[in-house]
Amino acid sequence: MASIRFDGVTKRFKDGTVAVNDLSLDVPDGEFIILVGPSGCGKTTALRMVAGLEDVSEGSIYLGDERVNDVDPGYRDIAMVFQSYALFPHMTVYANMAFPLKMRRVAKREVNERVREAARLLGLEPLLARRPSQLSGGQRQRVAMGRAIVRHPAAFLMDEPLSNLDAKLRTEMRGQLARMHLRLGVTTLYVTHDQTEAMTLGSRIAVMKDGIVQQSGPPQELYRAPRNAFVARFIGSPPMNFMHGELVDDALVVDGPDEPARVRLGERWPGRSGSVLVGIRPEAFCEGAGDPAEDVLTLHGEVDVVEDLGAETMVYFRHSARIPELVQVDGQPVETFVARLEGMRLHTPGERISFHVDPAALYLFDADSGDALAPQLTHERL
Amino acid sequence: MADGEAVTYAPGRAETRMERPHRAAPPFVRELARYAILIVASAIALYPVLWLVAAAMKTQPEYIQNPTGLPHSINFTNFQTVLGNHVLLRYVLNSAIVVGCAVPIVTVTSAMAGYSLARLWGKAGGTAILFLFLFSEFVPIGIVAIPLLLTMQQLGIESGKVRLICVYSVLMMGFAVLVFRAFFRSVPEELREAARLDGCSEFGVFWRIMVPLARSPMTLIAVISFIALWNELFLAVVLLNDATDRTLPLGLTELRGTYSTDWPTLAAALLLSAVPTLVLYAVFQNKITSQLSRSTTRD
Amino acid sequence: MTNVTAHARAATVRGLLRRPRTGSVAKVLMITPAMALFLTFYVAAVVFGIVLSLYSWNGLEPRHYVGLANYRQLFSDDPIFLTNVKITLLVVVACVATVLPLALLLAVCLAGRSRILPVFRSILFLPVIVPLAATALLWSEFFSPTADGVANRLLHVFGIGRVAWLGDTTAAPWALIMVSIWTLVGIHVVIQLSALSAIPTELKEAARLETPSTSRVFLHVILPLLRDSLTVSAALIVTGTFVFFTALAFIMTLGGPDHATEVLGLRAYLDGFDALNFGRASAVTVITMLITIVLVGFTLFVGSRRRVEY
Numbered sequence: 001m002a003s004i005r006f007d008g009v010t011k012r013f014k015d016g017t018v019a020v021n022d023l024s025l026d027v028p029d030g031e032f033i034i035l036v037g038p039s040g041c042g043k044t045t046a047l048r049m050v051a052g053l054e055d056v057s058e059g060s061i062y063l064g065d066e067r068v069n070d071v072d073p074g075y076r077d078i079a080m081v082f083q084s085y086a087l088f089p090h091m092t093v094y095a096n097m098a099f100p101l102k103m104r105r106v107a108k109r110e111v112n113e114r115v116r117e118a119a120r121l122l123g124l125e126p127l128l129a130r131r132p133s134q135l136s137g138g139q140r141q142r143v144a145m146g147r148a149i150v151r152h153p154a155a156f157l158m159d160e161p162l163s164n165l166d167a168k169l170r171t172e173m174r175g176q177l178a179r180m181h182l183r184l185g186v187t188t189l190y191v192t193h194d195q196t197e198a199m200t201l202g203s204r205i206a207v208m209k210d211g212i213v214q215q216s217g218p219p220q221e222l223y224r225a226p227r228n229a230f231v232a233r234f235i236g237s238p239p240m241n242f243m244h245g246e247l248v249d250d251a252l253v254v255d256g257p258d259e260p261a262r263v264r265l266g267e268r269w270p271g272r273s274g275s276v277l278v279g280i281r282p283e284a285f286c287e288g289a290g291d292p293a294e295d296v297l298t299l300h301g302e303v304d305v306v307e308d309l310g311a312e313t314m315v316y317f318r319h320s321a322r323i324p325e326l327v328q329v330d331g332q333p334v335e336t337f338v339a340r341l342e343g344m345r346l347h348t349p350g351e352r353i354s355f356h357v358d359p360a361a362l363y364l365f366d367a368d369s370g371d372a373l374a375p376q377l378t379h380e381r382l
Numbered sequence: 383m384a385d386g387e388a389v390t391y392a393p394g395r396a397e398t399r400m401e402r403p404h405r406a407a408p409p410f411v412r413e414l415a416r417y418a419i420l421i422v423a424s425a426i427a428l429y430p431v432l433w434l435v436a437a438a439m440k441t442q443p444e445y446i447q448n449p450t451g452l453p454h455s456i457n458f459t460n461f462q463t464v465l466g467n468h469v470l471l472r473y474v475l476n477s478a479i480v481v482g483c484a485v486p487i488v489t490v491t492s493a494m495a496g497y498s499l500a501r502l503w504g505k506a507g508g509t510a511i512l513f514l515f516l517f518s519e520f521v522p523i524g525i526v527a528i529p530l531l532l533t534m535q536q537l538g539i540e541s542g543k544v545r546l547i548c549v550y551s552v553l554m555m556g557f558a559v560l561v562f563r564a565f566f567r568s569v570p571e572e573l574r575e576a577a578r579l580d581g582c583s584e585f586g587v588f589w590r591i592m593v594p595l596a597r598s599p600m601t602l603i604a605v606i607s608f609i610a611l612w613n614e615l616f617l618a619v620v621l622l623n624d625a626t627d628r629t630l631p632l633g634l635t636e637l638r639g640t641y642s643t644d645w646p647t648l649a650a651a652l653l654l655s656a657v658p659t660l661v662l663y664a665v666f667q668n669k670i671t672s673q674l675s676r677s678t679t680r681d
Numbered sequence: 682m683t684n685v686t687a688h689a690r691a692a693t694v695r696g697l698l699r700r701p702r703t704g705s706v707a708k709v710l711m712i713t714p715a716m717a718l719f720l721t722f723y724v725a726a727v728v729f730g731i732v733l734s735l736y737s738w739n740g741l742e743p744r745h746y747v748g749l750a751n752y753r754q755l756f757s758d759d760p761i762f763l764t765n766v767k768i769t770l771l772v773v774v775a776c777v778a779t780v781l782p783l784a785l786l787l788a789v790c791l792a793g794r795s796r797i798l799p800v801f802r803s804i805l806f807l808p809v810i811v812p813l814a815a816t817a818l819l820w821s822e823f824f825s826p827t828a829d830g831v832a833n834r835l836l837h838v839f840g841i842g843r844v845a846w847l848g849d850t851t852a853a854p855w856a857l858i859m860v861s862i863w864t865l866v867g868i869h870v871v872i873q874l875s876a877l878s879a880i881p882t883e884l885k886e887a888a889r890l891e892t893p894s895t896s897r898v899f900l901h902v903i904l905p906l907l908r909d910s911l912t913v914s915a916a917l918i919v920t921g922t923f924v925f926f927t928a929l930a931f932i933m934t935l936g937g938p939d940h941a942t943e944v945l946g947l948r949a950y951l952d953g954f955d956a957l958n959f960g961r962a963s964a965v966t967v968i969t970m971l972i973t974i975v976l977v978g979f980t981l982f983v984g985s986r987r988r989v990e991y
Contacts, residue, residue, distance in 0.1 A: 053886050073886075074893035086887035090905040099901075103892040151891075412895075416790045423787055424804040426863070431807060433831065434819050450831055487718075495715035502708035511712065514719070520916060520977045523723055524924035525946060525969050528953045528962045529730030530722065536729070537721075552722045555715060584707030613812035616928040620950065631814035635932050638818065645822055652815040663810045667803055 002064035002077075002154040003029045004050055004189055009059035011045050011211075019045040021211035022059070027155075032181050032188045034202035036195060037234070042211035043191045047157050050189060051080050063154065074103075079148035080157040083164065085140045087132040093119075093143050094128040100151045118146040121180075138169045145180070155187040162197060174200060195235050199223070207231050229277055229370035232363055233327065238282050238314065240363070241337040243321035245278040252362070254278065255321045256300060263297040263359050270364055270373035277324055277370065279363035282314070285339035290356025297359060303351045304336045313345040314338055317353055438650040445646045460650035470651065472626070473633030480543055480629055481611045484550035489604050492555055496562020497592055501574060502584065512563070518556035523549065527620045534621060542627030549617055554607040565599045566592060598669070605666045609659045630655050727970070734963035744960070751964035761940050762948070765965075766972075768854060769923075769944045773976065775858050776865065776922045777915055783862070784869035784914065785907070789899075791870065792877050802874070806867040813925075817932035820860045821847065824933075832856075847934050850941040857929050857942055865921055869914045876910030877903070912984025916977045923973060945969040 004027040011020040020042040027033045035043035048054040050061055052073030060067050068076055079100070087096050094115055101111045119125045122142040132140055141161060148156055162170045162177075178201060181188060192198055198205045199219045206216035207230070215227040219235075226232035232240050245254045250269040254261045270276075290296040301319035316336040327334045339355055347353060364373040437445060438460050439453040464470060499508055523530070534545050569592065577587045593600075615631040622628060628636070634655055637648060734751055738744035755762045787805060791798050808816070823831045824846035833843040847853050880903060888898040927946030930936055936943030936951060943951070945965060952962035 051886075051890060053889070072893040073890045076890075078890070080887070080890055082883045082887060084881070084883055086881070086883040088884060088887075088902060090908075099888075100891045103897060103901075147887075416793075419786065419790050420798075420801045424801055427805050427808050427867070430819055430823065430863070431811060433823075434815070437822075446829070449829055450834055491715040491718065494711040498708045498711035502711065507708075511716070514724070518719070518723055520920055521727075521970050521973050522920050522924050523726075524927065525973060526723070526726045526730050526966055527946070528949050528959065528966055529733060530726040531953070532733060532959060532963075533722070533726045533729050548718065548722050551718050555719055559715065585710075588707075588711065609810060613814070615813045615817075616924070616931060616946075619931065631812055634812075634814040634818065648818065649822075652812070652818060656810075656812050656815050659810055659812060663807075667806070668799075 003027055003187060004155055005062040007060045009049065009061060010057050011049060011054060012057040018211050023213060025206055025213060027187060027189055029187055030185045032202050034190045034192060034198045034205045035208055036192055036198040036205055037208035039193055041208040043208050044159055047159055047189060047191045051078060051157050052076055077154045078157055079151055079153040081144045081148050081161045083160040085144040087140055087143055089132050093124060093130055096143055097146045097150050100147060114150050118150045122146050137165050138173065141173060158190045160192050177201060196237060207234055227372050229365040232279050236281060238338045241280045242324050242327045243278050244324060245276050247273045247276055257320045261298055264295045265359055268359050275367040277365040277367050279365060280357055282338045282340035284357050284361035285355040287341060287355060289354040295359060296356040298354060298356045300354045303347050303349050303353050305349060306347050308344060313341045315341060315347055434649050434653060437646050438653050440646050442644050442646055460647045461654060463647055464651045464654055470633060473628050473630045476627060477612060477630040480546045480550065481608060483547045484611055485604050485607045487551045488554045488558055488607050489600055492558035493562050493596060493600060496559045497566045497588055499563045500566035515556045515559045523553050524616055527617055531620050542622040542624050545621045546618060549621065550611045554610060558603045561599055561603060565596060569595060602669055605662055609662060612659055730963045730966045733960060734967045737960040739957040740959055751961045755964060764940050765943055765945050765948045772858055772926050772944060773919055773922050776861055777918045779862050780866050780869055780918050781915055784866055784873050787870045788873035788877050791874050805870050808864045809867040813928055816864055817929055821933050824856050848938050850939050853934055853938060853941045857926060857933060860929060861922060861926055872914050873910055876907050880906050908984060912981060915980045919976050919980060920973060
């Protein structure tokens with residue numbers, strides 16, 4: 001087993017695009033690290049460089065203690081699970097899993113042992129004689145995993161292996177991946193664009209955007225203490241709400257329907273005045289206008305859409321505070337805020353509604369760079 | 383996953399026989415071999431054509447002296463001689479008429495047939511008809527040339543041009559129907575269903591929706607058919623009885639007698655006859671080679 | 682309420698009546714023009730050929746039925762016919778054995794992202810576009826038996842004496858085979874290239890991760906995936922050679938010298954136009970068809986056998 005290390009790695013394509021920009025990341029031996037980010041952020045390119053399927057423009061990649069930039073992919077002792085599984089259609093499941101061993105001229109008996117061991121681990125034994133075209137998506141995924149583990153490689157690379165599965169299967173396979181990692185303990189570098197997957201699978205996550213790592217750390221750390229607005233918005237579902245605000249003296253002022261809403265920040269004050277981006281997680285909203293005596297941020301708005309999910313209710317509401325333009329879904333600007341309330345709440349579209357937020361739950365970001373403004377508390381209350 | 387089972391996982395090299403040299407066989411050697419092969423093959427492919435061009439630009443005595451080298455100068459006199467040959471021009475006209483009629487016939491009838499096979503016919507009828515067309519791909523019409531001639535005589539079709547138009551239409555039909563069928567199968571069924579729900583008839587669906595969509599394969603079939611039929615020779619030999627009906631390829635072979643001692647002029651004639659097809663090829667080559675192929679950049 | 686149900690019922694009945702009818706009418710109408718031409722000018726010829734092979738006819742007198750006499754004569758009394766069959770098989774096998782590997786090799790060379798590769802592809806496809814008349818006449822001149830002939834000059838460079846080429850019974854068929862290969866390779870290069878490009882990149886990458894050896898990747902992964910396209914190409918080479926070579930021989934050698942290049946297709950033509958023996962010509966045609974079917978069938982059979990990799 002080995003660790004994976006990126007040291008100032010940059011990837012520049014022939015047309016000039018910089019897919020990965022000065023990436024330095026440590027994946028210690030035995031850990032499960034997830035690279036996550038929107039499509040085009042460079043995570044897959046980074047993964048492929050570790051595999052050797054892409055050349056490194058600058059910097060070094062280390063597997064264990066060895067610099068592997070120039071080592072042929074076949075010699076790196078890593079296994080990769082592709083997004084589309086890349087199973088050889090003309091071979092049976094057995095042959096697919098035996099392929100890595102056959103290529104290394106392993107004795108037939110040992111090949112048989114190892115393939116059957118992997119098949120047992122993944123519940124593939126009844127399928128060994130079938131061909132990929134006769135398998136379901138989930139079964140194919142398991143075969144791809146089987147092919148990866150049969151070699152007992154030093155590290156796993158996974159390129160969005162779950163994205164081609166339907167939602168239910170995905171949840172199930174997530175669990176299986178987690179269990180496999182527990183049992184086998186192989187160093188894994190995992191790439192996905194799905195932040196839920198990232199949050200649940202990894203012991204550490206690295207969020208990437210435009211080739212640069214925005215922040216890396218345990219999932220909870222990224223959730224509670226995002227280093228910039230991008231990470232804050234990327235992690236968490238439903239995503240964090242954003243609005244423009246002004247820091248005046250030591251208070252935050254936000255536009256309101258009749259008059260601005262205002263809250264004193266006290267220790268939360270970042271030490272400067274001016275425009276800021278305010279971030280509020282959906283679960284931070286409490287129903288009701290809030291006691292004016294307690295210093296809370298009260299927002300009055302109008303209900304847009306209500307989603308009753310049984311155990312919780314999502315209330316989408318409009319508010320006169322200005323939402324930054326860069327907050328978008330699918331290219332369209334977002335026009336509502338979302339609050340997550342426990343249980344079943346009866347609200348109707350068009351209804352006037354009020355929420356209040358504890359200033360401790362507010363996230364403040366620089367209006368230009370998006371960087372988080374100190375100090376951030378750890379929000380134990382959440 | 384089988385829970386509770388002991389797993390002996392001992393990561394490490396699975397075998398001991400692999401050394402660790404760095405990049406195997408430098409890619410530059412591979413690239414060199416690749417281009418060497420391609421250059422040799424291209425030279426072999428191209429040389430005869432270039433030789434023909436060179437020959438066409440030489441005079442007869444020049445050619446006898448120097449058959450393989452470059453011409454003295456770029457000399458178009460042979461081309462002019464050829465263009466002044468009225469007999470040849472009549473052949474060109476014949477070819478143009480015959481091919482000009484056959485190509486639209488093939489394109490349209492095959493498109494209709496291909497569409498109906500793709501979407502309208504069921505398993506029983508569809509497979510039988512398909513089999514017929516497939517059969518014609520594997521027993522090409524050229525093989526039954528003699529019986530074809532006799533059929534023509536039996537049917538009383540005397541006109542050489544009509545004979546060729548009919549036969550040429552059938553020559554490309556098998557291939558065209560298969561291409562169209564494959565294409566129309568790739569058009570989602572929902573388009574047709576939506577149109578039918580809106581009250582469109584089956585014919586309407588074909589003319590208004592499918593044909594506009596099929597512009598690409600139709601152009602392709604038209605171009606390929608044109609090239610193949612313009613160059614077609616054997617069936618013309620068999621089926622034509624009147625010298626005035628001769629198509630161009632046939633006419634050119636007859637010219638062998640007239641220009642038997644004058645290869646450069648004959649070469650010029652051959653080149654000129656190839657012009658329409660070469661032009662079409664140059665314009666449509668990407669489409670042609672990518673119908674037979676997907677984009678190479680996928681590698 | 683009753684108005685609605687009555688209306689609905691009427692609409693359903695109308696719908697049921699309308700749907701199957703227009704569907705089946707349309708499909709028949711659409712296929713008719715193509716089918717009419719096809720049946721008249723292909724199927725009819727095939728059938729007529731089979732029928733006529735059982736008769737004796739010289740085009741003028743009425744024909745009379747002779748049963749299998751034509752066939753019997755061909756197989757027992759006709760030494761030239763055996764030559765015809767032999768040379769046909771030789772040509773087909775030689776072409777398949779050469780064109781297929783060559784096309785595959787060139788396709789592998791052409792697979793890549795470099796922008797110059799499409800240029801090579803176009804050049805290699807060029808011989809396909811050159812009109813058959815031009816090809817035949819050009820190569821005829823090329824293979825001129827005089828010492829000045831281009832081919833002989835090339836031989837001279839290698840120190841070999843001149844060859845009579847098209848006038849030589851051993852050399853003539855091989856000369857024509859060379860021309861056939863020169864012309865046909867382009868098509869199959871394109872076919873194999875397309876099949877090659879259709880292999881998902883991820884499969885190639887997955888294989889690369891297991892072995893650095895490109896030849897092993899080719900042997901175990903790429904070649905099996907090309908089996909279908911290679912089979913189709915092989916079948917097309919078989920049929921293509923039948924037709925192409927016949928036309929080529931017709932122009933360049935007219936079956937000579939001494940029947941050395943007289944393939945079956947040409948034999949049928951000569952029987953018909955020279956000997957005016959249409960019955961026998963038809964018999965030759967039928968035999969040709971049968972041989973084609975057998976060869977193509979064999980090719981497809983060999984190509985579709987699935988080898989279970991265990």
